[in-house]
Amino acid sequence: MFKINNQYNRILLNQLFNLFWTFLSFMPICWLWHKVGAGEPFLYISIAIALIFAIAPQRVLQKALVSDDHKFYERYGVRFIRKFVQDGDIVTSLTKKNQPVRNRGKAHAKKYLRTIEMYERYHWTCMVFFLLSAIIGLLYGYYLLGVSILAVNIPYNAFPIFLQQYNKVRIKKITDA
Numbered sequence: 332m333f334k335i336n337n338q339y340n341r342i343l344l345n346q347l348f349n350l351f352w353t354f355l356s357f358m359p360i361c362w363l364w365h366k367v368g369a370g371e372p373f374l375y376i377s378i379a380i381a382l383i384f385a386i387a388p389q390r391v392l393q394k395a396l397v398s399d400d401h402k403f404y405e406r407y408g409v410r411f412i413r414k415f416v417q418d419g420d421i422v423t424s425l426t427k428k429n430q431p432v433r434n435r436g437k438a439h440a441k442k443y444l445r446t447i448e449m450y451e452r453y454h455w456t457c458m459v460f461f462l463l464s465a466i467i468g469l470l471y472g473y474y475l476l477g478v479s480i481l482a483v484n485i486p487y488n489a490f491p492i493f494l495q496q497y498n499k500v501r502i503k504k505i506t507d508a
Contacts, residue, residue: 345417352416356487359479360461363468366476373467381460385452392451396496401504404497412490440505447502451495458488 364374414421461484468477
């Protein structure tokens, strides 16, 4: 297997992962709203409801935490999920070989918690929008699109939320120690 040593190439590889998953997941969403019509008020209502999660206080997201134990997430496959995401195991194996591991400390961990929060908010916002879109698709009789949107919602939004919660639990142990 080839190794990528340049930081620019690492960023590019991460963005290719993002582009792949985003394109794959938003295809049925875009097709649904093309069929239903972009002038449909339900589109704007769905966006507005989903955006509530983008601006909700952090304590709201904290209430959605599945578990405070990182082993819980590991039992349910978070390590498998971690392979296929931005800065996941595949990207890391291609880019960080032969680089020394650095102890970054509490300040870096706290900064990373803010990054995790941003990713989690994005996926909560998308998950709500996807769910509302799927319901609208089913109500309008676009059954295949509605089911497709529900199906892509799991790997694109539910799994990353699960992964971010796992990361949050692990990192909070560093910051609280």
